[in-house]
Amino acid sequence: MVAAKAVRVASGSQAARGLYDRIGEFLIDQRLDPDPANYAFAYQLLANPDGPLARAVHALTDGGVRLTRRDIETLGCDAQPVAGMPTATIEKAQGLVAQTQMQVEGFQDMVTAMRAETKDFGRDLAASAQAMRSSGGDDIEIARITATMLERVRNAEERLETANREASELRTKLEEARDNARRDPLTGLPNRRAFEEAYAAQASAGARICMAVCDVDHFKSVNDRFGHVVGDRVLKALGEALSDTCKGHLVARYGGEEFVVLFTGLDLMAAREVLDRARLAVSAKRYRLRETDAPLGEITFSAGLSPAAQGEVFGTVFHRADQLCYAAKNGGRNCVRVD
Secondary structure: HHHHHHHHHHHHHHHHHHHHHHHHHHHHHOOOOHHHHHHHHHHHHOOOOOHHHHHHHHHHHHHOOOOOOHHHHOOOOOOOOOOOOOHHHHHHHHHHHHHHHHHHHHHHHHHHHHHHHHHHEEEEEHHHHHHHHHHHOOOHHHHHHHHHHHHHHHHHHHHHHHHHHHHHHHHHHHHHHHOOOOOOOOOOEEOHHHHHHHHHHHHHOOEEEEEEEEEOHHHHHHHHOOOOOHHHHHHHHHHHHHHHHHOOOOEEEOOEEEEEEEEEOOOHHHHHHHHHEEEEEEHHHHEEOOOOEEEOOOEEEEEEEEEEOOOOOOHHHHHHHHHHHHHHHHHOOEEEEEE
C-alpha cells in the first residue's frame, strides 16, 4: 500500500512538473514575461487544453501568430467563443443578429399572409365571375365586386411596400454586421480576418505581394506608466499614421499592438521605402497627454517585411515577417528588417 501511494505521488509530481515545463515553454514561445498574470493565464490555458480559453487562443494564434499582453488582458480566464473582441462589440453584433432574425421572420410572415390573401382573392374573384354569369349580370353586383377588387389590390400594394422597406432595412443591417465582423472597433482599421481575406484574394489573382508586420516599441511601458486609455490613443494614432503613409495599400490591426500592411504591386525595395517613411513619420511626432499636455515621449515601431512567393500560404509569409519584426526589436528597435 505504501509502495502504491509512493507511485501515485511520483506520478502526480511528474504530471505537475510536465505542466510547469509546458507553461515555461508557452511563455518563451509567446515572448511573454514570466510574471504572475501571464503564468496564471498559461496555467488556465494548459491545465484545460480542451476548454473555451484554449479554443479561443488556438483561433487567435492560428498560423503562427503570437499572443500579446493586450490579448491576454482581453481574453482573461473566462474566454468566450468570440475571442479578442470587446464586450460592447459582442453585444452590438448580437443585437444586430437578433434584429436581423426578427426582420427575416417578419418578412416571411408577411409573404405568407400575402400568398394566402392572393389565393383567397383569386378564389373569390372566380366565384363572383361565376355568379355574374349565372345571373346574367347586375350593375350593383359588378360595382361591389369591383370595389372589393380595388380594396384588395390596395392592401396588396401596401403590404408589398412594407415588404420592400423591410428588405431594404435587412440589407442595411446585414451590411453593417458584415462590416463589423471585419473591422477593428478601436482603430476603425480592417481586422485580422479582413487582412487574411485580402491576402487570399490578391494571392489567387497572382498579384505581387509584400507583407509587413509592425509592432509598437515598449508598448507595455506606455500602458504601465499612463494606463490603457492612453495606450489606446497611441494605437489609434499609429494606425492613422500607417494608413496615411501607406495609402493605396491595406493597413490592418492584427491584434494587441501589432499592425500589418499588405503591399500590392510593389517590389521589396519599393515596399521598404514606403514602410520606412511611415516609421520616420511616427518617430518624428511628439505625443502629449491630452489632459495635462505633458510629453508622452517618443513612440516608435519595429517592422519585418517579406515578399510572398507565388502560391505561398498566408501563415508562412506572416511567420517570416513576424520573425523579422522580432529581429528588428532585438536589433535596437525603430527599424525595418527585410528578407
